[in-house]
Amino acid sequence: MTMFRCQPLLASVFVVSLIVGCAPQESAPPVAEPAAEATAAVATTEEDLLARGRYLVEGPMHCLACHSELDWSAPGFPPLPGRRGVGAVFPDVSVPGLVVASNITPDPETGIGEWTDEELGRAIREGVGRDGRRLFPAMPYMFFRALSDDDLAAVIAYIRTLDPVRNQPPTTEIPEPVMASLPPHQPITEPVPAPDRSDPIAYGAYLTQIGNCIECHTPMTPEGHPIMELMLAGGRIMEGPWGKVAAPNLTTDPSGIPYYTEELFFEVMRTGMVSARDLNDIMIWGYFKDMTDDDLGAIFAYLQTLEPISHRVSNTEPPTPCSICGTSHGLGESNQS
Numbered sequence: 001m002t003m004f005r006c007q008p009l010l011a012s013v014f015v016v017s018l019i020v021g022c023a024p025q026e027s028a029p030p031v032a033e034p035a036a037e038a039t040a041a042v043a044t045t046e047e048d049l050l051a052r053g054r055y056l057v058e059g060p061m062h063c064l065a066c067h068s069e070l071d072w073s074a075p076g077f078p079p080l081p082g083r084r085g086v087g088a089v090f091p092d093v094s095v096p097g098l099v100v101a102s103n104i105t106p107d108p109e110t111g112i113g114e115w116t117d118e119e120l121g122r123a124i125r126e127g128v129g130r131d132g133r134r135l136f137p138a139m140p141y142m143f144f145r146a147l148s149d150d151d152l153a154a155v156i157a158y159i160r161t162l163d164p165v166r167n168q169p170p171t172t173e174i175p176e177p178v179m180a181s182l183p184p185h186q187p188i189t190e191p192v193p194a195p196d197r198s199d200p201i202a203y204g205a206y207l208t209q210i211g212n213c214i215e216c217h218t219p220m221t222p223e224g225h226p227i228m229e230l231m232l233a234g235g236r237i238m239e240g241p242w243g244k245v246a247a248p249n250l251t252t253d254p255s256g257i258p259y260y261t262e263e264l265f266f267e268v269m270r271t272g273m274v275s276a277r278d279l280n281d282i283m284i285w286g287y288f289k290d291m292t293d294d295d296l297g298a299i300f301a302y303l304q305t306l307e308p309i310s311h312r313v314s315n316t317e318p319p320t321p322c323s324i325c326g327t328s329h330g331l332g333e334s335n336q337s
């Protein structure tokens with residue numbers, strides 16, 4: 001959850017791999033599904049649409065983790081009462097200048113009440129502000145780019161139902177050279193199809209992308225570009241009200257999480273505990289915890305397919321320089337590039 005300047009290639013690489021990995025959705029006869037599953041299903045009625053939007057916004061896409069004032073002392077860092085979606089200064093110390101997640105409640109003056117669906121869609125998937133401004137990629141539009149048209153409609157429908165709160169957070173101010181270094185706006189000109197949910201690996205790849213796992217779990221160059229050869233191999237340092245912590249390696253290499261079972265993965269994603277080890281809550285389990293078994297299972301299935309990358313990262317050992325990712329983290333000096 002820090003600054004993230006992507007190479008222009010990154011987003012397109014992912015979109016391509018997602019599209020290639022996903023057969024077009026086949027139309028099946030409607031089946032009655034249990035209520036919990038309905039939230040994860042493709043919406044056909046207004047009620048389903050809102051349920052799907054709520055699931056994405058409050059769960060995998062964790063909009064409210066960035067766009068709310070949070071209670072940093074409560075487990076899982078929930079929004080403060082009455083401050084859901086009201087906007088907040090981006091808390092990671094590594095962002096240049098002042099980055100502010102805006103008010104996304106439907107308040108007409110300070111929030112998104114007067115925005116059109118098209119304006120919201122452009123902000124969420126393409127990183128264009130209502131005033132045409134290039135958004136700073138702390139708003140993870142590089143990853144949200146993969147969001148299907150159906151899911152985008154659900155997200156927009158749901159944020160329009162948040163309690164409107166009049167609140168004007170400060171304005172984002174980023175040094176001009178940093179803005180100039182951002183990749184140019186890439187418009188979305190083709191329909192974005194829904195992922196194939198019958199293929200857990202393809203759907204897991206989709207959820208890993210819109211769930212922003214890659215942003216936090218991939219190390220960056222000093223210039224702020226993700227090192228894609230080390231995708232999900234950890235080493236990214238995050239510092240803010242939660243302290244200072246490195247994201248771990250999620251590949252199946254011995255230095256990653258080869259010993260994880262699906263059961264342990266569910267426990268981590270829902271409690272922030274790896275058996276007896278209590279994770280820093282900036283691993284935002286407080287937002288992921290209500291994801292369905294199917295969806296968490298799909299993410300786990302996808303992680304199992306990652307190429308193993310040798311990169312030891314620990315938050316229990318003192319930080320030492322790492323020649324693989326270039327940052328300093330626990331067990332850094334035991335890594336040889």
Ligand code: HEC
Nearest residue numbers: 061062063066090100101102123129130135136138139172
């Ligand atoms: C990791 C943190 C993070 C997450 C997750 C996130 N946002 Fe943002 N968002 C930001 C930041 C920071 C900005 C401001 C960027 C700037 O000012 O350049 C922003 C900007 C926006 C804007 C544009 C506001 C404007 O002034 O033009 C909209 C709309 C928005 N986000 C909606 C959403 C929605 C909807 C979601 C969930 C689907 C979401 N965001 C998830 C951090 C986040």
Ligand code: HEC
Nearest residue numbers: 001211212213216245246247248268274279280282283315
């Ligand atoms: C906002 C940043 C952030 C996001 C988003 C994020 N993580 Fe994490 N994650 C972390 C950090 C930091 C840690 C390490 C915390 C610690 O060691 O105290 C972590 C730890 C973990 C662990 C525990 C690994 C171990 O040490 O046993 C797993 C598993 C994990 N994350 C999976 C995921 C998945 C899957 C996603 C996406 C659905 C995700 N994370 C999204 C920051 C993040």
